[in-house]
Amino acid sequence: MSWTARIRSERKARAWDVPRMARSLREAAGDDRGGLPDHESLVRAIRRWESGSIALLSERYRLLYCRAFMADESELFDETGKNGEEGGLTRSREEDDPTKRRDALRLGLAATLGQVLGEAADEAMEFTRRASTSAVGRRTLEHVQQTVEDIVAAYSRRPPAELFRVARLYRRKVDDFLAGPHTLREGHELFVCAGWLSEILAWLAHDLGDPFAAEAYAVDCFEHADQAGHDELCGWAADAMASIALHADRPARAVAAAHRGISRVSMSHPLAVRLQAQASRGHARLGDRASFQASLETADRLWEALPSRTPIRLGGLDTGRLATYAMTAYTASSYIWLGEFDQARVHAERAVAAHVSGPAAKSSPSREAIARLDLGIALANLGAVDDALTLGTQALDSPRVVASVRARADDLDAALARRFPGTSQAEEFHELLIAIR
Numbered sequence: 001m002s003w004t005a006r007i008r009s010e011r012k013a014r015a016w017d018v019p020r021m022a023r024s025l026r027e028a029a030g031d032d033r034g035g036l037p038d039h040e041s042l043v044r045a046i047r048r049w050e051s052g053s054i055a056l057l058s059e060r061y062r063l064l065y066c067r068a069f070m071a072d073e074s075e076l077f078d079e080t081g082k083n084g085e086e087g088g089l090t091r092s093r094e095e096d097d098p099t100k101r102r103d104a105l106r107l108g109l110a111a112t113l114g115q116v117l118g119e120a121a122d123e124a125m126e127f128t129r130r131a132s133t134s135a136v137g138r139r140t141l142e143h144v145q146q147t148v149e150d151i152v153a154a155y156s157r158r159p160p161a162e163l164f165r166v167a168r169l170y171r172r173k174v175d176d177f178l179a180g181p182h183t184l185r186e187g188h189e190l191f192v193c194a195g196w197l198s199e200i201l202a203w204l205a206h207d208l209g210d211p212f213a214a215e216a217y218a219v220d221c222f223e224h225a226d227q228a229g230h231d232e233l234c235g236w237a238a239d240a241m242a243s244i245a246l247h248a249d250r251p252a253r254a255v256a257a258a259h260r261g262i263s264r265v266s267m268s269h270p271l272a273v274r275l276q277a278q279a280s281r282g283h284a285r286l287g288d289r290a291s292f293q294a295s296l297e298t299a300d301r302l303w304e305a306l307p308s309r310t311p312i313r314l315g316g317l318d319t320g321r322l323a324t325y326a327m328t329a330y331t332a333s334s335y336i337w338l339g340e341f342d343q344a345r346v347h348a349e350r351a352v353a354a355h356v357s358g359p360a361a362k363s364s365p366s367r368e369a370i371a372r373l374d375l376g377i378a379l380a381n382l383g384a385v386d387d388a389l390t391l392g393t394q395a396l397d398s399p400r401v402v403a404s405v406r407a408r409a410d411d412l413d414a415a416l417a418r419r420f421p422g423t424s425q426a427e428e429f430h431e432l433l434i435a436i437r
Helices: 003-013 018-035 039-051 059-069 073-077 098-131 138-153 160-179 184-207 211-228 231-247 251-262 270-286 289-304 319-337 341-357 365-381 385-396 403-419 424-436
Strands: none
Touching: 003 039, 003 059, 003 073, 018 039, 018 059, 059 073, 138 160, 138 184, 160 184, 184 211, 184 231, 184 403, 211 231, 231 251, 231 270, 231 403, 251 270, 270 289, 270 319, 289 319, 319 341, 319 365, 341 365, 365 385, 365 403, 385 403, 385 424, 403 424
């Protein structure tokens, strides 16, 4: 009796149908059952084996059959039978003939190839099934993408601590989806979602005054964007890294981050303007006037070449307006650090005007507050104490007094104390700052 007949006979003797046989093989595999094909594929394979469509069964499945039937391998799969019967290999002089040996070798190779091809068909079907297996699904992915966009759009409208909790929750959900079964296309889109969520978490952690968490999220954004091949998102991650480093008083790191982003974005994109402006204020903070001027000239040239209609980034923000904020506000800060307060006043006035003239729905209260504080610092150093106090008061009246705003308010407080010690204006602003804290 052939091995195919034996396994069929043994199965029927136990009154098992083919699906029950498949379950028994899976049970026999124990902890290794995850490496077996799905149930339906295994059922089809058993039917092929019992029909005799393959010459040999792989060692793995022979072992599983022996476990399922509690039999020795020789009882089920020994083709020699007893006394050399059933295709036995009793030697004769003819078998010493080289031609006979070659024929036997060819038959053996053919049998092995038949086994490999038979199992390959099962494997190919399993590969196809797994390629389309997903725990995500189109609707879930669309929900995640829409939520990510809503979170990014709400950045300037909701309290940072509240939005941080929501964004962090969804960042974890996306990570769970990435750890589970998903298609290659879904994986790419989930990586992009993860990047955007980490970008907004970087800014929120920065607003909440934790530069270490902020930098970690910015780096995570860059990594996921890089893995997804999303160069623009790499640029936004670098933009966040540069701002975070600068506010943490690490200007050299800010310059390096800006150049890392510049290498990934098109020079015709407004983001390139922001990144060049980031590099310029990093150089200014380092006191490197020549490098500051060179970066600022490059940024200004790119800014002037921007088209009238610029792209809208995730969250509905006009990238052209973001470039304008950078070219005015960042340059104002740079001239303050370089001690050129007339130039700082000019650019800070432009920054405040750019924020005031923009659509209210897309405004950034924290950035506007910083622009007012920069203008106040410039005016305080130029002797206009009352105007400086007014601007400082307006800035601290912002609905979004985050860590970066408080840090710049400290700079105005120091400028007033240094230039106008003991005056009512300096004391009034200092008391207001204490009350805000």
